[in-house]
Amino acid sequence: MNIKISEYNLPIEKSGPYGITVGPDGAIWFTENAGNRIGRITTSGEFVEYPLPTKNAKPHAITSGKDGDLWFTEWGSNKIGRITPYGEITEYQIPTPVSEPHGLVLEPYGAIWFSEESDKIGQLVY
Template sequence: MATPTANSAPVGITAGPDGALWFTENSANAVGRVTTTGTFTEYAVPTTGAGPADIVAGPDGALWFTESNAGNIGRITTGGTVTEYAVPTSGAYPWGITVGSDGALWFAEPGANQIGRITTGGTVTEYAVPTAGAYPLSITAGPDGNLWFTEVLSGSIGQITTGGTITEYAVPSLLSLPIGITAGPDGNLWFTDAGAAQIGQVTTAGVFTGYDLTDAVFPFPWGITAGPDGALWFAENAGNDIGRITTSGTISELAIPTSGASPLEITTGSDGNLWFTENSASQIGQVVP
Protein backbone atom coordinates (compact mmCIF):
# COMPACT_ATOMS: atom_id res chain seq x y z
CA MET A 1 0.00 0.00 0.00
CA ALA A 2 1.61 3.24 -1.15
CA THR A 3 1.77 6.13 1.30
CA PRO A 4 -0.21 9.21 0.19
CA THR A 5 2.99 11.27 0.00
CA ALA A 6 5.40 10.03 -2.64
CA ASN A 7 8.99 9.34 -1.57
CA SER A 8 8.00 9.45 2.10
CA ALA A 9 10.64 6.84 3.11
CA PRO A 10 8.75 5.17 5.99
CA VAL A 11 10.96 3.77 8.74
CA GLY A 12 9.38 2.85 12.09
CA ILE A 13 5.98 1.22 12.58
CA THR A 14 3.94 0.19 15.60
CA ALA A 15 0.42 -0.86 16.53
CA GLY A 16 -1.51 2.06 18.01
CA PRO A 17 -4.03 2.00 20.86
CA ASP A 18 -6.74 2.84 18.31
CA GLY A 19 -6.29 -0.41 16.38
CA ALA A 20 -4.46 1.28 13.50
CA LEU A 21 -0.80 1.12 12.51
CA TRP A 22 1.31 4.24 13.08
CA PHE A 23 4.54 4.84 11.20
CA THR A 24 7.18 7.48 10.60
CA GLU A 25 7.83 9.09 7.23
CA ASN A 26 11.48 10.05 7.39
CA SER A 27 11.66 12.02 4.13
CA ALA A 28 8.12 13.44 4.26
CA ASN A 29 8.70 14.73 7.81
CA ALA A 30 5.43 13.25 8.97
CA VAL A 31 3.82 10.56 11.09
CA GLY A 32 1.44 8.31 9.20
CA ARG A 33 -1.54 6.26 10.29
CA VAL A 34 -3.07 3.38 8.34
CA THR A 35 -6.07 1.33 9.33
CA THR A 36 -6.01 -2.43 8.89
CA THR A 37 -8.28 -1.90 5.87
CA GLY A 38 -5.77 0.44 4.22
CA THR A 39 -7.02 3.99 4.91
CA PHE A 40 -4.18 6.47 5.37
CA THR A 41 -3.82 9.72 7.30
CA GLU A 42 -0.65 11.80 7.57
CA TYR A 43 0.34 14.34 10.22
CA ALA A 44 3.16 16.83 9.68
CA VAL A 45 5.95 17.06 12.25
CA PRO A 46 6.28 20.72 13.35
CA THR A 47 10.10 20.91 13.14
CA THR A 48 11.26 21.12 9.52
CA GLY A 49 13.57 18.30 8.46
CA ALA A 50 13.15 16.49 11.78
CA GLY A 51 13.76 13.06 10.28
CA PRO A 52 11.21 10.98 12.25
CA ALA A 53 12.63 7.48 12.75
CA ASP A 54 11.30 4.92 15.25
CA ILE A 55 7.88 4.96 16.91
CA VAL A 56 6.15 3.16 19.78
CA ALA A 57 2.79 3.19 21.53
CA GLY A 58 3.29 4.97 24.85
CA PRO A 59 1.83 4.16 28.27
CA ASP A 60 -0.25 7.34 28.10
CA GLY A 61 -2.39 6.41 25.09
CA ALA A 62 -0.28 8.47 22.67
CA LEU A 63 2.47 7.50 20.20
CA TRP A 64 6.06 8.49 20.88
CA PHE A 65 8.70 8.80 18.16
CA THR A 66 12.29 9.87 17.64
CA GLU A 67 13.30 12.81 15.45
CA SER A 68 16.79 11.78 14.36
CA ASN A 69 17.86 14.96 12.57
CA ALA A 70 16.25 17.44 14.94
CA GLY A 71 17.38 15.71 18.12
CA ASN A 72 13.87 15.63 19.54
CA ILE A 73 11.49 13.10 21.00
CA GLY A 74 8.00 13.55 19.59
CA ARG A 75 4.61 12.68 21.01
CA ILE A 76 1.48 12.44 18.88
CA THR A 77 -2.03 11.80 20.12
CA THR A 78 -4.36 9.54 18.16
CA GLY A 79 -6.08 12.75 17.09
CA GLY A 80 -2.87 14.02 15.50
CA THR A 81 -1.62 16.63 18.00
CA VAL A 82 2.18 16.68 18.11
CA THR A 83 4.40 17.80 21.00
CA GLU A 84 8.19 17.83 20.77
CA TYR A 85 10.82 17.55 23.49
CA ALA A 86 14.47 18.41 22.87
CA VAL A 87 17.17 15.89 23.74
CA PRO A 88 19.78 17.74 25.86
CA THR A 89 22.87 16.45 24.01
CA SER A 90 23.55 18.06 20.64
CA GLY A 91 24.01 15.61 17.76
CA ALA A 92 22.37 12.75 19.66
CA TYR A 93 20.57 11.49 16.52
CA PRO A 94 17.91 9.60 18.55
CA TRP A 95 16.71 6.46 16.82
CA GLY A 96 15.15 3.44 18.58
CA ILE A 97 12.47 3.98 21.23
CA THR A 98 10.51 1.69 23.56
CA VAL A 99 8.49 1.68 26.77
CA GLY A 100 10.28 0.65 29.95
CA SER A 101 8.96 -1.28 32.93
CA ASP A 102 9.07 2.02 34.85
CA GLY A 103 6.43 3.65 32.63
CA ALA A 104 8.94 5.95 30.90
CA LEU A 105 10.11 5.97 27.28
CA TRP A 106 13.66 4.82 26.65
CA PHE A 107 15.55 5.65 23.48
CA ALA A 108 18.93 5.13 21.84
CA GLU A 109 21.23 8.02 20.90
CA PRO A 110 23.73 6.64 18.36
CA GLY A 111 25.22 10.07 17.68
CA ALA A 112 25.94 10.74 21.35
CA ASN A 113 26.69 7.13 22.35
CA GLN A 114 24.03 7.33 25.04
CA ILE A 115 20.76 5.80 26.16
CA GLY A 116 18.04 8.31 26.97
CA ARG A 117 14.96 8.19 29.17
CA ILE A 118 11.99 10.52 28.93
CA THR A 119 8.99 10.62 31.23
CA THR A 120 5.53 11.16 29.78
CA GLY A 121 5.83 14.65 31.21
CA GLY A 122 8.89 15.35 29.08
CA THR A 123 11.79 15.09 31.55
CA VAL A 124 14.90 13.64 29.87
CA THR A 125 17.81 11.78 31.51
CA GLU A 126 20.80 10.42 29.59
CA TYR A 127 23.24 7.61 30.35
CA ALA A 128 26.60 7.15 28.61
CA VAL A 129 27.36 3.79 26.99
CA PRO A 130 30.69 2.53 28.45
CA THR A 131 32.25 1.52 25.12
CA ALA A 132 33.22 4.57 23.07
CA GLY A 133 31.73 4.75 19.58
CA ALA A 134 29.37 1.81 20.21
CA TYR A 135 26.54 3.45 18.20
CA PRO A 136 23.48 2.21 20.13
CA LEU A 137 20.61 2.02 17.65
CA SER A 138 17.59 -0.11 18.63
CA ILE A 139 16.13 -0.71 22.08
CA THR A 140 13.46 -2.93 23.61
CA ALA A 141 12.04 -3.83 27.00
CA GLY A 142 13.38 -7.15 28.25
CA PRO A 143 11.60 -9.89 30.20
CA ASP A 144 13.85 -9.10 33.18
CA GLY A 145 12.51 -5.56 33.64
CA ASN A 146 15.59 -4.01 32.06
CA LEU A 147 16.10 -2.38 28.66
CA TRP A 148 18.19 -4.12 26.01
CA PHE A 149 19.81 -2.39 23.04
CA THR A 150 22.03 -3.05 20.05
CA GLU A 151 25.50 -1.55 19.70
CA VAL A 152 26.08 -1.56 15.96
CA LEU A 153 29.74 -0.56 15.80
CA SER A 154 31.00 -2.42 18.88
CA GLY A 155 29.21 -5.64 17.90
CA SER A 156 27.58 -5.92 21.29
CA ILE A 157 24.20 -6.13 22.99
CA GLY A 158 23.72 -3.77 25.91
CA GLN A 159 21.50 -4.00 28.98
CA ILE A 160 20.48 -1.00 31.05
CA THR A 161 18.54 -1.11 34.30
CA THR A 162 15.83 1.45 34.96
CA GLY A 163 18.31 2.97 37.39
CA GLY A 164 20.82 3.54 34.59
CA THR A 165 23.41 0.76 35.15
CA ILE A 166 24.74 -0.59 31.84
CA THR A 167 26.19 -4.03 31.09
CA GLU A 168 27.54 -4.96 27.66
CA TYR A 169 27.77 -8.41 26.07
CA ALA A 170 29.94 -8.95 22.97
CA VAL A 171 28.26 -10.89 20.16
CA PRO A 172 30.54 -13.86 19.36
CA SER A 173 29.87 -13.80 15.59
CA LEU A 174 32.61 -12.43 13.37
CA LEU A 175 31.79 -9.12 11.66
CA SER A 176 28.77 -8.66 13.90
CA LEU A 177 26.55 -5.61 13.20
CA PRO A 178 23.52 -5.97 15.48
CA ILE A 179 20.65 -3.74 14.32
CA GLY A 180 17.14 -4.57 15.57
CA ILE A 181 16.15 -6.19 18.85
CA THR A 182 12.98 -7.49 20.48
CA ALA A 183 11.86 -9.62 23.40
CA GLY A 184 10.91 -13.13 22.34
CA PRO A 185 8.13 -15.37 23.65
CA ASP A 186 10.79 -17.71 25.10
CA GLY A 187 12.07 -15.22 27.67
CA ASN A 188 15.15 -14.31 25.61
CA LEU A 189 16.13 -11.36 23.45
CA TRP A 190 16.29 -11.76 19.69
CA PHE A 191 18.21 -9.48 17.35
CA THR A 192 19.14 -9.05 13.71
CA ASP A 193 22.83 -9.26 12.90
CA ALA A 194 23.39 -7.58 9.55
CA GLY A 195 27.14 -8.11 9.50
CA ALA A 196 27.04 -11.83 10.24
CA ALA A 197 23.84 -12.37 8.17
CA GLN A 198 22.25 -14.04 11.17
CA ILE A 199 19.36 -13.82 13.57
CA GLY A 200 20.76 -13.88 17.07
CA GLN A 201 19.34 -14.94 20.41
CA VAL A 202 20.75 -13.82 23.75
CA THR A 203 19.59 -14.89 27.18
CA THR A 204 19.24 -12.35 29.99
CA ALA A 205 22.47 -13.85 31.35
CA GLY A 206 24.31 -12.95 28.14
CA VAL A 207 24.54 -16.36 26.43
CA PHE A 208 24.36 -16.15 22.63
CA THR A 209 23.11 -18.39 19.83
CA GLY A 210 23.26 -17.42 16.15
CA TYR A 211 21.18 -18.71 13.25
CA ASP A 212 22.46 -18.24 9.69
CA LEU A 213 20.29 -16.76 6.96
CA THR A 214 20.55 -18.56 3.66
CA ASP A 215 19.75 -15.90 1.05
CA ALA A 216 21.94 -15.97 -2.04
CA VAL A 217 22.28 -12.19 -1.72
CA PHE A 218 23.54 -10.41 1.39
CA PRO A 219 20.24 -10.03 3.31
CA PHE A 220 21.14 -7.27 5.84
CA PRO A 221 18.33 -8.04 8.32
CA TRP A 222 17.03 -4.94 10.10
CA GLY A 223 13.83 -4.85 12.20
CA ILE A 224 12.51 -7.77 14.23
CA THR A 225 9.35 -8.37 16.26
CA ALA A 226 7.54 -11.12 18.12
CA GLY A 227 4.71 -12.45 15.98
CA PRO A 228 1.25 -13.63 16.96
CA ASP A 229 2.22 -17.22 16.13
CA GLY A 230 4.97 -17.60 18.74
CA ALA A 231 7.74 -17.01 16.20
CA LEU A 232 9.95 -13.99 15.48
CA TRP A 233 9.46 -12.03 12.25
CA PHE A 234 12.10 -9.82 10.68
CA ALA A 235 12.76 -7.60 7.67
CA GLU A 236 15.67 -8.23 5.31
CA ASN A 237 16.57 -4.79 4.05
CA ALA A 238 18.85 -5.87 1.19
CA GLY A 239 17.39 -9.35 0.74
CA ASN A 240 13.96 -7.78 0.13
CA ASP A 241 12.30 -10.53 2.15
CA ILE A 242 10.25 -10.87 5.29
CA GLY A 243 11.67 -13.67 7.39
CA ARG A 244 10.30 -15.86 10.16
CA ILE A 245 12.30 -17.78 12.74
CA THR A 246 10.93 -20.16 15.34
CA THR A 247 12.38 -20.11 18.85
CA SER A 248 14.16 -23.37 17.95
CA GLY A 249 15.88 -21.69 14.99
CA THR A 250 13.92 -22.79 11.90
CA ILE A 251 13.95 -20.00 9.31
CA SER A 252 11.61 -19.34 6.40
CA GLU A 253 11.53 -16.33 4.08
CA LEU A 254 8.89 -14.60 1.96
CA ALA A 255 9.83 -12.41 -1.00
CA ILE A 256 8.33 -8.92 -1.07
CA PRO A 257 6.47 -8.38 -4.37
CA THR A 258 8.02 -4.95 -5.05
CA SER A 259 11.67 -5.34 -5.94
CA GLY A 260 14.10 -3.09 -4.08
CA ALA A 261 11.50 -2.18 -1.46
CA SER A 262 14.14 -1.98 1.32
CA PRO A 263 11.99 -3.12 4.26
CA LEU A 264 13.08 -1.74 7.62
CA GLU A 265 10.79 -2.19 10.62
CA ILE A 266 8.02 -4.70 11.34
CA THR A 267 5.28 -5.06 13.94
CA THR A 268 2.16 -7.09 14.74
CA GLY A 269 -1.11 -5.31 14.03
CA SER A 270 -4.43 -5.51 15.86
CA ASP A 271 -5.65 -7.79 13.06
CA GLY A 272 -3.05 -10.45 13.92
CA ASN A 273 -1.04 -9.78 10.77
CA LEU A 274 2.50 -8.47 10.40
CA TRP A 275 2.93 -4.95 9.06
CA PHE A 276 6.20 -3.50 7.79
CA THR A 277 7.69 -0.39 6.22
CA GLU A 278 9.14 -0.40 2.72
CA ASN A 279 11.62 2.46 2.89
CA SER A 280 12.66 2.76 -0.76
CA ALA A 281 9.23 1.92 -2.19
CA SER A 282 7.40 4.32 0.18
CA GLN A 283 4.88 1.62 0.94
CA ILE A 284 3.44 -0.20 3.93
CA GLY A 285 3.34 -3.96 3.55
CA GLN A 286 1.30 -6.64 5.27
CA VAL A 287 2.02 -10.33 5.81
CA VAL A 288 -0.69 -12.77 6.86
CA PRO A 289 1.08 -15.35 9.05
Protein backbone atom coordinates in the same frame (compact mmCIF):
# COMPACT_ATOMS: atom_id res chain seq x y z
CA MET B 1 -10.59 -5.22 3.40
CA ASN B 2 -10.90 -1.44 3.51
CA ILE B 3 -7.66 0.27 4.49
CA LYS B 4 -7.22 3.97 5.30
CA ILE B 5 -3.82 5.64 5.62
CA SER B 6 -3.44 9.06 7.25
CA GLU B 7 -0.29 11.18 7.39
CA TYR B 8 0.67 14.01 9.75
CA ASN B 9 3.26 16.68 9.00
CA LEU B 10 5.76 17.15 11.79
CA PRO B 11 6.22 20.65 13.25
CA ILE B 12 9.92 20.69 12.26
CA GLU B 13 10.60 20.12 8.57
CA LYS B 14 13.21 17.44 7.76
CA SER B 15 13.32 16.25 11.38
CA GLY B 16 13.92 12.66 10.28
CA PRO B 17 11.40 10.59 12.25
CA TYR B 18 12.79 7.13 12.91
CA GLY B 19 11.75 5.00 15.90
CA ILE B 20 8.10 4.83 16.99
CA THR B 21 6.18 3.19 19.85
CA VAL B 22 3.00 3.44 21.88
CA GLY B 23 3.62 5.16 25.20
CA PRO B 24 2.12 4.32 28.59
CA ASP B 25 -0.19 7.32 28.13
CA GLY B 26 -1.72 5.83 24.94
CA ALA B 27 -0.04 8.44 22.71
CA ILE B 28 2.42 7.63 19.93
CA TRP B 29 6.03 8.54 20.77
CA PHE B 30 8.78 8.80 18.16
CA THR B 31 12.37 9.89 17.67
CA GLU B 32 13.41 12.77 15.41
CA ASN B 33 16.91 11.80 14.33
CA ALA B 34 17.77 15.00 12.44
CA GLY B 35 15.64 17.22 14.71
CA ASN B 36 17.38 15.97 17.88
CA ARG B 37 14.04 15.61 19.65
CA ILE B 38 11.58 13.12 21.03
CA GLY B 39 8.08 13.67 19.69
CA ARG B 40 4.63 12.73 20.92
CA ILE B 41 1.43 12.71 18.89
CA THR B 42 -2.06 11.94 20.12
CA THR B 43 -4.53 9.93 18.06
CA SER B 44 -6.26 13.24 17.24
CA GLY B 45 -3.01 14.63 15.75
CA GLU B 46 -1.77 16.96 18.52
CA PHE B 47 2.03 17.23 18.66
CA VAL B 48 4.47 17.93 21.49
CA GLU B 49 8.24 17.84 20.95
CA TYR B 50 11.02 17.59 23.54
CA PRO B 51 14.55 18.73 22.59
CA LEU B 52 17.35 16.51 23.87
CA PRO B 53 19.91 17.99 26.29
CA THR B 54 22.86 16.69 24.26
CA LYS B 55 23.56 18.41 20.95
CA ASN B 56 23.61 16.04 17.93
CA ALA B 57 22.36 13.08 20.00
CA LYS B 58 20.53 11.68 16.93
CA PRO B 59 17.84 9.64 18.71
CA HIS B 60 17.14 6.38 16.95
CA ALA B 61 14.97 3.66 18.54
CA ILE B 62 12.37 4.10 21.30
CA THR B 63 10.37 1.75 23.55
CA SER B 64 8.15 1.90 26.64
CA GLY B 65 9.71 0.76 29.92
CA LYS B 66 8.19 -1.08 32.87
CA ASP B 67 8.48 2.13 34.91
CA GLY B 68 5.98 4.10 32.80
CA ASP B 69 8.74 6.07 31.07
CA LEU B 70 10.10 5.73 27.55
CA TRP B 71 13.66 4.72 26.68
CA PHE B 72 15.57 5.58 23.51
CA THR B 73 18.99 5.23 21.91
CA GLU B 74 21.15 8.25 21.08
CA TRP B 75 23.16 7.12 18.10
CA GLY B 76 25.23 10.32 17.83
CA SER B 77 26.07 10.81 21.52
CA ASN B 78 26.72 7.23 22.67
CA LYS B 79 23.92 7.31 25.26
CA ILE B 80 20.66 5.69 26.26
CA GLY B 81 17.99 8.23 27.11
CA ARG B 82 14.90 8.09 29.30
CA ILE B 83 11.92 10.43 29.01
CA THR B 84 8.92 10.63 31.32
CA PRO B 85 5.43 11.16 29.89
CA TYR B 86 5.86 14.77 31.15
CA GLY B 87 9.01 15.37 29.08
CA GLU B 88 11.75 15.07 31.73
CA ILE B 89 14.86 13.61 30.09
CA THR B 90 17.77 11.71 31.68
CA GLU B 91 20.73 10.35 29.71
CA TYR B 92 23.04 7.41 30.50
CA GLN B 93 26.52 7.10 28.95
CA ILE B 94 27.41 3.76 27.33
CA PRO B 95 30.85 2.48 28.52
CA THR B 96 32.21 1.65 25.05
CA PRO B 97 33.25 4.83 23.21
CA VAL B 98 31.61 5.44 19.83
CA SER B 99 29.37 2.37 20.22
CA GLU B 100 26.57 4.03 18.18
CA PRO B 101 23.52 2.40 19.79
CA HIS B 102 20.65 1.62 17.46
CA GLY B 103 17.77 -0.73 18.32
CA LEU B 104 16.45 -1.42 21.80
CA VAL B 105 13.81 -3.59 23.43
CA LEU B 106 12.31 -4.15 26.86
CA GLU B 107 12.67 -7.68 28.24
CA PRO B 108 9.80 -9.16 30.32
CA TYR B 109 11.69 -8.56 33.59
CA GLY B 110 12.28 -4.88 32.85
CA ALA B 111 15.87 -4.60 31.61
CA ILE B 112 16.49 -2.62 28.43
CA TRP B 113 18.60 -4.41 25.79
CA PHE B 114 20.21 -2.46 22.95
CA SER B 115 22.42 -3.10 19.93
CA GLU B 116 25.70 -1.30 19.31
CA GLU B 117 27.56 -0.84 16.03
CA SER B 118 30.70 -1.68 18.04
CA ASP B 119 29.71 -5.36 17.66
CA LYS B 120 28.17 -5.54 21.13
CA ILE B 121 24.78 -6.03 22.72
CA GLY B 122 24.20 -3.90 25.80
CA GLN B 123 21.87 -4.26 28.77
CA LEU B 124 20.62 -1.46 31.03
CA VAL B 125 19.10 -2.65 34.29
CA TYR B 126 17.11 -0.21 36.41
